Amino acid sequence: MGRNSKKQMDRTVKLRNKHNLHSDKQELKESVEHLLKLSSSIPQPTIITKALDNHNEIAILLDKIKNLELNKSNPDNGESSVRNSPEKLSLFSNWLKANGAVFDGCSIAEFPGYDLGLKADIDIPYGSLFIAVPKKLMLTLEAAKKSILKKFIERDQLLKNMPNVALAIYLLVEKFKENSFYKPYIDILPKTYPTVLYFSKQELNELKGSPTLEVALRQIRSTARQYAYFHTIFSSTDDNVSRLLKAHFTYEEYCWAVSTVMTRQNFIPSDDNETKVAALIPLWDLCNHTNGMISTDFNPELSRSECLALTDFKKGEQLFIFYGPRTNAEFFIHNGFIPSGNVYDSYPIKLGISKCDPLKEKRILLLRKLGLENTQEFKLRIGENPIDGKLLAFLRIFNMSQDQLDHWVESNRSGDLEFIECALDVSLEKKSWCFLQTRLKLMLATYQTTLEEDKKLLEENKSSSNTVLAVKMRASEKEIIWNTLNWLEQHVQQ
Structure with a gap:
């Protein structure tokens, strides 16, 4: 093959790739627009068959969108399987201690059926403090309002009215920005969750006849609508937030952020103590649930969340906390598990x-x-x-x-x-x-x-x-x- 012929072929391949990329972008844009309309069309809540039909249409569209978004950049760099690596857990522990967290007498460990949790390294008696997390370590709505999201939150009604959504977007900002203060925490978060956002159509069908199915479908539809809404903004706007997120914002990433907030958020006093604000609390959110009583509170004098032992824990045992009086359906939808012996069901x-x-x-x-x-x-x-x-x-x-x-x-x-x-x-x-x-x-x-x-x-x-x-x-x-x-x-x- 002659040199000119090879150059011509290279140009042809580049043009074809450029055309395909433009075609994919256009197809993604049209699919997102369709998703926004479809997810905004809310069926009668009492007619579950219509809700299922609506979901099936949304699911088909989401599969298409996820395929079109496969090539979007992802900062994990193939490290998804090493969330629990000794190196990452060590960096996380050192970050916590360097910023004033207290967890003497316990350590992060893996437990069968629970993934990560906290292990008692010594006997910990009932009522004693075993972890304390300063507010400066938490991802909070107040911190989001002081970040590059400040103007976005001020002008966007969805973020104003839904603090959990604002916290999810803030989490993505911190995940994708360079040199995030929260990187050691974000690196040890799960890569996927057992929430209904990750259920296949076949897995959701197992809930037919259950009143929880309607709640699950509503959660999926709402998340799809939010994703389509933000995708449209980030892809068509040239502010600081959009420039950061447009290259990374995908349906999968948004599901991850929403699930992280759903399964891990708590509420702490605002800086002025006038209200409660949503927060992700590193270390504390590694504590798994058991029946008992609320043993976590916020100490305003020390500006930190403190967790006391709800029972006597022996050395080597997993340290549990009580998440609150929730039904099994609430645990299933918002936490991705169902506790045994739930007296509040x-x-x-x-x-x-x-x-x-x-x-x-x-x-x-x-x-x-x-x-x-x-x-x-x-x-x-x-x-x-x-x-x-x-x-x-x-x-x-x-x-x-x-x-x-x-x-x-x-x-x-x-x-x-x-x-x-x-x-x-x-x-x-x-x-x-x-x-x-x-x-x-x-x-x-x-x-x-x-x-x-x-x-x-x-x-x-x-x-x-x-x-x-x-x-x-x-x-x-x-x-x-x-x-x-x-x-x-x-x-x-x-």
Whole structure:
């Protein structure tokens, strides 16, 4: 081949690559525009089939976007697998200590089933301080407002109204800027998370029949909409933030930032102590959850978060903290795990008075006397008493005859309807219990599997970790339903 021919071929290849790059950029731009419209089209929340159809369209579009974004630069440089390396953990520990963090008597370690956590290097008695993290080490919304994001946050309504989103964008700024103060912390953060943002369509389908599915779809749709919104801004604006992020901002990176904030954020007092601000707290966020009580507080005099031992910990044991009274669904959506033996778990059930009910107005009038709405979500609780007073009153009012409604509307003791000992007609009580029984059995029928089948799947443990998590979620819901059904059966037979 002649020299001129080779030069001509090189020019042809360069032109073709340039054309392909321009074509990919245009295709990405159009796909993001489509995603913004699609994710902003919110289906009726009660029609789960429409929400699933919307999600499937979004998922197909996101797969296309992720493929188009594969060539965007990533600062990990192939180091994703060494998050837990001794070198990175040593740099992180040294950074913490150099900036005033206290964690004498404990160290960072790996624990089966937990990834990283904190290990007691000595016996740590109940109530003793085992870690303290100064505010200057935290990524906070206040720090974001003092960074290059200052003007962006001031003018952008989304960032103003959603501090968790602002914190996610700030995390990305710190990840991609040169010489970030927070680099030792960011380097030891997980590269992916077990949140629903990382679930495949097949894994999400395991939640069919579960009320948690709608919440998961809403979370994914909201994240997709935010990504499309920010992508449009960063790719079309020439301010400091956009110049930094446009080369790196991808859907995968945004999912990572959102998941980091969702699973790890806490709230601390603002500088003026007037309000609470969202914060990522290095070291503290390595503590895993257990049942107990809140043992973390902010010390304003020393300007640091302090964590006390919620029980006696022996040398070599993992140090746990209590994340707060959350349901399994809240842990599943926001933390990516489901704790065992969660005494705060509950199952949502939505009840309402039919518009066609001829006694609708009287039922609503009596409900109003008790501070209840004509359509309301209640919680079935785990444990010996699954039905609270508000749900009990609603069931009774829902099933009353006209005479019974007239009596209780006129009564000055309508609040008694919230107590199980309230003297009522036996037939009304049985009708109320049977109504809820029927409703719960219909709910169980919407699931694709039985509780026994779920337990068998969990024992076999042959599925992906996300699938196992989804099965645990739906199984915990069914356990509450069955617990309530058994409780109702006892009362129906009385």
